Amino acid sequence: MSDSSSITINGNKFSFDSGETLLDVAVRNHIDIPTLCHLKGATPTGACRVCVVEVEGAKSLVESCATPASNDMIIQTESPKVIASRKMTLQLLLSSGNHNCAIRGSDSGDWTDFQIRVQQEDGSTDLCPAWGDCRLQDLAYRYQVSGDHYPGDEDLSPMERVNPFIIRDFSRCILCGKCVAACNEIQVNEAIDFGYRGASTKIITAGDRPLKDSDCVFCGECIQVCPVAALVEKDARYDARPWDLKKVKTTCTYCGVGCQILLHVKDNRVIKVTGVEDAEPNFGSLCVKGRFGFHFIHSPERLTSPLIKENGEFREASWEEAIGLVAEKLTHIRDSSGPDSIGVLTSARISNEENYIAQKFTRAVLKTNNIDHCARL
């Protein structure tokens, strides 16, 4: 392929590399083609049909995520034909399940029978837990469609709540397959896949057992990629809408991989944790500890005051008193028994800055090199 390989998108020419899809070229050039099923790093499936575009000379619309760019293609991403197709696709998706955001018929100002039924099924007085953080809802607004156009599906599978971390709400699943790709192609835990056929299609574990009895190790990658409310953190479900949350980027505190995480904070509490998707080393992936093991932060067992032991019992003390006592005793032991009678154990859990200060204190103030940490243990 020559260096001058190019395609035209919405009237503008763009070069491309061999192997790039139409969606790749568009994303690279900041052209917004919506998609519900595309997952970076995984094989394109073309499952959702939202990313269709019009290619001049082609008989029908093509899925941009699964169509390789080839020289001189002329593409329209928002032509009337494309928009009509997306509207129909979205209407079908919205009517396929319990998508009870205001999108679905709220002209009268009252909640519809449908919305009330969904709330009863969900045991909540709120609208869908993904309200405000849902790709399907975003697109319904963008293309001004509702689920009223088609009759809703009956016989939706019941919600799975029996594991401690993940709620699987099949009534809101749009079968985009991102969770399947995340589990099989990103984390390679191979716990879930498409099951059954036709209208009965459902995302299942081997034998359609609950996650807790499957190969699932609760990394939660499926929740992170789910575009709707089919997979939600059990703990954070209905806890907070995205605009209530402050997101703080930091580094996970568990193993040495150093995954980049976002702490989602509301009212000085960490509500949930997600992976940072655009940064090394983890590109959004986390494990069960990193994603769900944050409750120690707000544990009532946290120490909140300096403690001094007297007659075998601890009593609370001021910083002034506790630090004064330790400084006095360390000084006495250093000066009477020698610097090497004192040892310091620092930690693989605290920061570089804190380790630095601990060793500076040991060497410059205590005047000993008796400092170590638990790397050996």
Added chain:
Amino acid sequence: MAGLAAAFGSGAMTNTIGDIAEADVFLATGTNTTENHPVLSSFVKRAVKFNNAKLIVVDPRRIKLTEHAEMFLRPNLGTDVAWINSLMHVIIKEDLYDKKFVDTRTNGFEELKKIVEKFTPDFVESITGILSEDIIAAAKMYAGAEKGCILYCMGITQHTTGTDNVKSLANLAMLCGNLGIRGGGVNPLRGQNNVQGACDMSGLPNVFTGYQPVTNKDFLKKHEEKWGVTGMSDQPGLTVTAMVPKAHDGEIKAIYIIGENPLVSDPDLNHAEECLSRLDLLVVQDIFLTETAKMADVVFPSVCFAEKDGTFSNTERRVQRIRKAVEPPGEAKDDWWITCEIAKRMGYDMTYENAEEIFKEISELTPSYGGINYPRIEHEGIHWPCPDENHPGTPILHIGQFPIGKGNFHAIDYIPPAEKTDDEYPLYLTTGRVIYHYHTGTMTRKTAGLNERSPESFVEISSDDAAAYNLEDGTIVNIASRRGRIKARVAVSEKAVNGTVFIPFHFAEAAANKLTNAALDPVSSIPEYKVCAVKVES
């Protein structure tokens, strides 16, 4: 890390996590990667599933990773030097080694060749229990790699021969020219978020930051001048495994412990507890009243990672930011603030406005961190060594040459583990972690969901051994070693090999380390957590 430092001049993961994707053969040994480093394990699994990379797992336990492996070798506990030497025996004998690399970049090949000569696959089968044909096949597979990646963890280091084991892996990688290339390397996976940083920041008795020896007069002088003090010690201090026993003899009178829980993590816990009880002063600084903190004379409440700014250095030497997201509970304070306040009361002024100001001082004193600052790592971290602000960092170590010039082969003979089974203690015990918990469990056991998945300790045992010792799956049994006893629930599992049981060490109420042996590796002072003799009784 002493093993790698002796071989290459630098004791850290040679390659990066992202790099793993490019390997065509993996040798993973002593690492239960899917449970202890789950996200990193995905890189390995993806390479196997989508890039046709081949995975060799060498581990006594049938860990989850073996499901992705082309070859699974199951050595007897503590026989690592023997099988690694045998791989090299085959590779040299069949002329499969990288002669150019060996000639131009290494010292000591003749001595290595001589020592591995006796480690024939047949001889090693008798030591390790690995079939000789499997040894030959694994040797050919690793030697045939264009980019061979070695991954290891505590299953290699927590032995009396841990340093020897690591040197042996370094030998193997050098022999096949797998250093200084993408997708290759010798990669120790760090189990705790900032082990690398704690070492880099000289939470070690023999070096200043960036591994500058305390015995070197120039380094000592540089630090005294920067810190404005005189009379610092030029003698290496005590390791944790020496410090705690010396408390027993009264040589150590005070210990200041920051964020550690040695009363669950130390070997031979009963003895460790006795040692600490004899101190004149025990100060513990932590976020919880841990088993160790309960013994303290003074406890300081500190803040956790979500409540502070700073940096961690991950297993691939990448220095990354942590950021304050929430306010700490009560009067809890930053660890550095607490230590600085003690210093001030002892007459030495240590005042910093924030963590960034401390980091600047670190950069000034530490050549490998010299070019790293907070603005540069705002979005993504940088791999040290990074000597100046225009340097991009060093994702792959040892390209072209080692920091010590040529790499050193070490001729290493096999030494059996320190403790043997006998009639009274007929089973071997090995310890480790499960995916749902972390280290001594002080953090993960505060999440109800993690406890639901993994509520209590267990003793994993093969069905044959369970039958032989009359142990019923799911019942509580006693496990005893020459040092202590605990209770745990029997878990009959295909993961276990006959003759060896496994117990996780997260659970203080059934602390596996009451059983373990405090025998140490003579170089690294790492205890032999991975092998001791026990009996299991219903």
